[in-house]
Amino acid sequence: MLRAQNLTVRIGATTLLADVSCTLRPGELVAVLGCNGAGKSTLLGAVCGDLRFQGGSVHLNERALRDYRMVDLARIRAVMPQSVQLGFPFQAHEVVALGRMPFNEPRARTREAVRQCMALTETAHLQTQVYPTLSGGEKQRVQLARVLSQLWPFAPDQRQYLFLDEATASLDPLHQQQVFSLARQLATRGLGVMAVVHDINLASQFADRVLVLRQGRLLAEGTPQAILTPELIAEAFSGLRVQCTPDALTGQPWVLPLRDQPLPRLGEALAD
Numbered sequence: 001m002l003r004a005q006n007l008t009v010r011i012g013a014t015t016l017l018a019d020v021s022c023t024l025r026p027g028e029l030v031a032v033l034g035c036n037g038a039g040k041s042t043l044l045g046a047v048c049g050d051l052r053f054q055g056g057s058v059h060l061n062e063r064a065l066r067d068y069r070m071v072d073l074a075r076i077r078a079v080m081p082q083s084v085q086l087g088f089p090f091q092a093h094e095v096v097a098l099g100r101m102p103f104n105e106p107r108a109r110t111r112e113a114v115r116q117c118m119a120l121t122e123t124a125h126l127q128t129q130v131y132p133t134l135s136g137g138e139k140q141r142v143q144l145a146r147v148l149s150q151l152w153p154f155a156p157d158q159r160q161y162l163f164l165d166e167a168t169a170s171l172d173p174l175h176q177q178q179v180f181s182l183a184r185q186l187a188t189r190g191l192g193v194m195a196v197v198h199d200i201n202l203a204s205q206f207a208d209r210v211l212v213l214r215q216g217r218l219l220a221e222g223t224p225q226a227i228l229t230p231e232l233i234a235e236a237f238s239g240l241r242v243q244c245t246p247d248a249l250t251g252q253p254w255v256l257p258l259r260d261q262p263l264p265r266l267g268e269a270l271a272d
């Protein structure tokens with residue numbers, strides 16, 4: 001289990017995250033919601049060990065994060081950052097194989113991990129294409145294959161964790177659904193998955209629990225049914241007005257933004 005207590009992240013005089021506590025259990029998919037700048041990536045970076053925090057603690061499988069060697073951490077948790085810069089002319093399958101670097105293993109095993117993870121992300125047909133020439137969404141799916149390959153073969157008793165930061169931001173609607181469906185299946189197989197996402201309906205459809213951040217603080221936490229109300233969404237997203245309709249079968253709320261919103265006035269910018 002991942003347990004973060006009273007996390008505080010500061011850079012200079014700016015507090016990015018203030019006193020945030022959360023958990024992530026193996027077998028659970030937790031979505032992190034909040035407006036731009038709310039602190040979602042900061043939280044993800046702090047709990048996965050990529051970002052130093054000034055206050056609080058993070059324990060992964062009952063061991064303090066700071067006590068892990070990087071290579072041991074890399075074997076139990078994989079992180080897909082919001083953006084990955086990669087200028088080298090690697091072929092896509094070589095990018096995916098980077099996920100296997102923490103493992104000292106025969107090449108055949110790496111090839112099998114790459115093959116299966118590219119199949120899972122529907123990128124097998126791109127395997128020999130040079131990475132910088134891929135489209136934005138294709139790059140994102142190849143990056144997902146890379147982080148999945150780090151946790152492959154997803155053995156149920158490994159207490160592993162997957163952190164996704166806007167992994168669907170560049171994807172078409174079908175692939176967005178597929179990625180969250182895959183995350184759901186991996187959670188069902190025993191992985192703990194924490195996913196930062198802007199699409200409230202993806203969170204509502206697939207997550208067991210939702211964390212909502214606002215100005216670096218935890219505003220709300222609970223099941224989608226319990227917390228995704230028009231009032232909470234307005235509070236989290238600067239007054240965004242939505243209609244929430246429970247799904248007839250699952251009860252999970254469908255969230256529809258209304259047309260009438262507190263939008264900026266364009267008058268001056270559009271003058272003559």
Ligand SMILES: Nc1ncnc2c1ncn2[C@@H]1O[C@H](COP(=O)(O)OP(=O)(O)OP(=O)(O)O)[C@@H](O)[C@H]1O
Pocket residue numbers: 011014016034035036037038039040041042043
């Ligand atoms: N190095 C830094 N120095 C100063 N402020 C920073 C630094 N890094 C991040 N911030 C600020 O911290 C806040 C939280 O950033 P973070 O990336 O966690 O937000 P987010 O919720 O992931 O936003 P988004 O939805 O836009 O990706 C933002 O206001 C950001 O400008």
